[in-house]
């Protein structure tokens with residue numbers, strides 16, 4: 182991008198990561214050195230260092246992250262942290278006195294199909310014997326199970342490369358040399374492709390808007406898959422990074438962008454490494470660089486590692502993070518397509534969205550539009566959590582009933598468990614009861630049912646999970662991940678935690694007190710996070726109303 186302060190700020194987060202690894206923490210001297218290197222005000226670097234969870238506190242030589250996501254909560258209750266603490270001898274958020282080990286709690290490591298989970302350095306450890314395996318440093322941990330995936334619709338679109346239906350980088354050389362950018366946008370418009378990150382915004386419209394602005398323009402792949410319960414972007418970035426990159430290259434061509442970035446959350450270290458290797462390979466193969474495949478189109482990509490912030494997945498916050506700033510949101514308009522990175526037109530698309538684009542260009546927008554539903558076309562990846570008999574990623578067509586996904590694909594719950602609720606779309610999505618599974622998988626229908634599709638995660642909540650504990654879990658996540666920029670969300674999420682912890686059992690009061698709070702948050706919050714939490718909490722109160730008001734919670 183253009184150099185705002187005379188240096189490339191995308192490297193600021195990386196430098197803070199490197200410093201944390203080298204020194205265990207970021208101190209005043211480090212802040213000054215980084216500020217000088219990037220010709221930034223020290224306050225800007227200090228602001229970023231103070232914002233992201235990865236740079237908070239001290240890291241031991243051995244740094245262990247434990248997952249506090251919803252699937253891990255369902256499979257192990259609140260026991261994961263005490264198990265890890267007992268094994269390592271250090272509390273979450275602390276470092277041992279000799280600096281040899283530190284423990285951090287994070288909201289989702291993307292192993293929801295095999296919960297509970299910890300990440301020991303870059304090594305995932307999953308399963309109920311997690312504590313024992315953290316303790317056993319003599320024996321290397323067995324490899325975590327790979328993500329199971331399956332195409333359950335008529336066509337493999339996003340998973341086409343993974344199931345061997347087609348290879349990546351087949352469309353790109355032809356498109357960049359022989360197809361006008363407007364025709365690429367028209368094909369994607371014909372497909373009816375919408376953003377899969379949760380916003381459902383028409384992709385072609387976003388690209389048209391970015392293409393209208395002045396050059397230089399930028400494109401960004403959003404791989405900050407923060408929704409606890411989702412792991413499909415991790416699957417794509419780790420197992421088919423070429424497809425994501427080809428989609429990003431096509432997005433760049435359609436918008437006339439000369440540079441791109443893939444923003445990958447730091448909880449996915451393998452994805453970071455594989456995306457970087459894929460960029461190197463794509464450069465070597467001539468897919469990226471100057472005059473790509475003999476055309477007049479220049480395009481290059483860099484991979485930027487996030488630093489532990491849920492809110493940074495929101496696109497305006499993500500753009501701040503990419504520029505090495507605090508990952509706070511800003512009001513829109515202006516939209517990133519008008520003023521994004523370095524105040525230039527920038528199209529931000531989710532990883533799953535981009536992974537569908539090569540198929541659309543190869544098979545035609547009309548063929549894509551024939552999949553799914555008339556109003557919501559194409560396919561969606563859905564992620565089924567550990568409590569299902571057959572957890573994993575499934576590519577389904579829009580419009581299939583939830584019941585089909587839960588019962589036929591997921592096979593219901595593992596023996597010994599009964600489905601009590603289904604959490605859809607992560608913490609900002611919501612809960613439905615087993616009686617509501619005839620709702621089709623459509624963003625519109627789910628909104629009518631009081632939940633949001635989000636990124637397509639389905640976390641099975643079994644009947645052994647107490648309603649009050651689930652409510653506390655949801656509020657704990659909201660309070661931990663609120664960026665704090667606006668009062669209704671910052672204070673409201675803490676008040677929600679207090680309500681959930683202290684309301685008197687067997688009283689309707691919990692509902693009325695919550696309603697007042699949720700109203701303030703949904704009206705007054707600045708971004709989709711603070712406005713989304715209330716709907717999710719309302720759905721939980723609805724599904725668990727009897728337990729919460731009868732005292733059985």
Ligand code: SF4
Nearest residue numbers: 665666667670708711
């Ligand atoms: Fe930050 Fe929450 Fe306000 Fe969004 S709603 S800006 S996450 S404090």
